[in-house]
Amino acid sequence: MKSWFSSLDSREKKFVLAAAVFLGFAVLYLGMWLPLAKGHASTSASVGMWQSALQQLKPLKARAGNSTATQISPANLSRPLVVVVDSTLRFRNLNSALKRSQPTGNNIRVEFENVSFDELVIWLGDLSMQYALQVQSGSFSIAGSTDGRVNAQLTLGR
Numbered sequence: 001m002k003s004w005f006s007s008l009d010s011r012e013k014k015f016v017l018a019a020a021v022f023l024g025f026a027v028l029y030l031g032m033w034l035p036l037a038k039g040h041a042s043t044s045a046s047v048g049m050w051q052s053a054l055q056q057l058k059p060l061k062a063r064a065g066n067s068t069a070t071q072i073s074p075a076n077l078s079r080p081l082v083v084v085v086d087s088t089l090r091f092r093n094l095n096s097a098l099k100r101s102q103p104t105g106n107n108i109r110v111e112f113e114n115v116s117f118d119e120l121v122i123w124l125g126d127l128s129m130q131y132a133l134q135v136q137s138g139s140f141s142i143a144g145s146t147d148g149r150v151n152a153q154l155t156l157g158r
Contacts, residue, residue, distance in 0.1 A: 060118055077132060081108040081156070084131050092123045107136055107157035114143040117150045124154075132158050 008016065082103055089095040097115035101108060112120065117140075127133040138154040 060122070077158070079131070081133070084127070084133065085110060085156070088123060088126055088131075092119060092126070094119055094123055104155070107155050109153070109155050111154075112150070112152045114146070114149050115152060117148050120150070120152060127156065134158070 005013065005016065080103075082101065085101055085108055086095070089098055094112070094115060097112045099111040099113045101110045103109075124135060133156045136155040136157045138152060141151045143149040143151050
């Protein structure tokens with residue numbers, strides 16, 4: 001290779017050196033810089049997506065923090081489940097979505113129609129924190145074509 005290069009004319013040597021430099025830069029650009037730039041763009045897009053998701057969740061955190069009590073009192077444990085469900089649904093303005101509530105022994109079965117999923121989850125958190133009520137079983141289905149609204153059948157108990 002060295003003998004071939006030394007046998008070239010000075011103009012040809014300059015041309016071969018320029019081509020080698022250009023080829024070296026092309027390899028560096030295509031082999032290193034371009035993949036790094038694509039990875040950076042992908043990571044930036046992912047960070048933007050997570051930041052927007054976080055902004056959407058902040059109002060839910062504020063609404064969830066509006067609970068009046070954070071500890072379970074003995075008085076709350078002795079209240080009938082029908083009364084607990086009714087009063088907490090009214091507090092969260094979910095009583096209009098309640099289709100049916102039916103006590104079954106130590107549990108209560110509640111059915112909702114076209115209820116906001118976010119509000120329902122916040123209500124379930126209230127029941128858990130204030131009244132020690134947990135979801136024993138449940139099923140959800142999408143309510144029509146409206147985003148974020150569901151039909152739900154839940155069995156709650158202590």
